Amino acid sequence: MGSFILELVVIVTVGLLITTLLRAFVFQPFEVPSGSMENTLQVNDKIVALRVIDFKRGDIVVFADAHRWLGAPEEPGPGRRALEFVGILPNSSEGHLVKRVIGLPGDRVSCCDELGRLSVNGVPLEESAYLFSDPSGQVKPAEKPFEVVVPAGHIFVMGDHRNASGDSRCHLQDVSMTGGPAGQGAFIPVDAVVGTVTMIMSPLNRIQWFETPDAYAAIPPPTGPAPAEGEIVRVSDGC
Incomplete structure (x- = not known):
């Protein structure tokens, strides 16, 4: 009986160790906290x-909330934190956000053309394949005009449900926490990115894999090097 218990303890310990290593270096589970990506x-x-x-x-x-878009995060209890650490429970997403990458360093992202579409490096995006549509079937890429150039080492992100997403558009006039020009908090440091969302693993009726949308294949590279600070060329109140 003693040898069985010892063997069981070893198996569980090794299993937790493998899970922890996979979570640390390969993947991390998360739970979606809001409707910003509907x-x-x-x-x-x-x-x-x-x-x-x-x-x-x-x-x-998924990226860490480097600019405190969510305010001060609430820490989960020690029990849940331990289970999240070993990967048994998904990260409760306190202090993390999930959005779609629209612009990479040096990209010029602007809104909107005559058809209401976003443009990246001068090429309009056809986003109907993933954007949230209201009951009438209308899809709104964005409502307020803006134009930015993404700085080096940063990305510009937006939610798929544009009317319910507090994304990069909404922070283009924020006062910088570091004392720099206003609006720098709209750009997410590449170092803050935890990983790319590859699949929904639960609930069972929503399991699916994700790939990069075809709409982005036609976007050309930036015409010049990425600036040291984000350029806010045009911005409107709100998002």
């Missing part, structure tokens, strides 16, 4: 973020 992601969906060095325009990413 209908691509629903509230309480359990998603998997693959820890990768590189990602592309159009990918969905």
